[in-house]
Amino acid sequence: MKKYRYYIFCEGQATEPKYFQGFKKLIEENPIYRDMVLIEIEPCQAETMRVIGMAERYVKKNKIQKGQIWCVYDKDSFPASDFNGVAHRAEQLNKENPELQYHTAWSNECIEFWFLLHFAYYTANNYRREYEAFLNDKFRELGIGKYKKDLDDIFDILMQKGNPKLAIRYAKRIIKDGQDKTPAEIAPGTKVYELVEELVKYLPEKHKEKFVSE
Numbered sequence: 001m002k003k004y005r006y007y008i009f010c011e012g013q014a015t016e017p018k019y020f021q022g023f024k025k026l027i028e029e030n031p032i033y034r035d036m037v038l039i040e041i042e043p044c045q046a047e048t049m050r051v052i053g054m055a056e057r058y059v060k061k062n063k064i065q066k067g068q069i070w071c072v073y074d075k076d077s078f079p080a081s082d083f084n085g086v087a088h089r090a091e092q093l094n095k096e097n098p099e100l101q102y103h104t105a106w107s108n109e110c111i112e113f114w115f116l117l118h119f120a121y122y123t124a125n126n127y128r129r130e131y132e133a134f135l136n137d138k139f140r141e142l143g144i145g146k147y148k149k150d151l152d153d154i155f156d157i158l159m160q161k162g163n164p165k166l167a168i169r170y171a172k173r174i175i176k177d178g179q180d181k182t183p184a185e186i187a188p189g190t191k192v193y194e195l196v197e198e199l200v201k202y203l204p205e206k207h208k209e210k211f212v213s214e
Contacts, residue, residue: 069102
């Protein structure tokens with residue numbers, strides 16, 4: 001019966017789960033919080049509305065009454081109505097139980113946009129292949145090989161070679177600039193930083209300082 005509970009449902013089968021496993025591993029190594037924080041990561045291999053649908057079914061099946069449910073998903077080429085619909089559905093569900101709250105950590109157009117913000121402030125609304133090409137060039141420049149979607153050590157690479165503090169600051173600036181727009185209209189943009197800021201609270205201090213500005 002852990003005090004803080006996070007259930008993370010990832011649209012992707014590998015890239016996003018492997019990134020968030022990095023947080024889970026460090027939190028479980030932290031003697032202060034390891035017995036207090038529960039983190040479950042569920043790869044969904046499903047898009048937008050199906051991710052939150054799977055989260056709802058999981059909650060019901062496992063009789064979960066307390067915690068934070070996070071849906072991590074991309075815009076890709078899915079309809080704006082579906083992409084915006086996840087946040088709308090989360091708002092509806094959040095009225096049912098104040099102790100069980102749904103959150104949307106979306107990226108428009110893909111998780112790679114969040115990754116590249118660790119290296120640069122970037123506002124060009126490009127296709128996902130452009131973001132992957134940017135990461136490829138940056139990884140080569142840093143001498144760490146080629147970026148590919150299911151890197152086991154993506155969390156460590158971004159934390160050690162990138163700048164998580166700047167990524168959070170850049171992502172927030174982009175969301176603030178688009179504050180009157182729907183998620184589909186904020187292109188590019190990402191709210192992955194909101195989940196990152198939640199998990200960072202439980203990291204060991206030496207890792208936390210990489211994410212938190214003074």
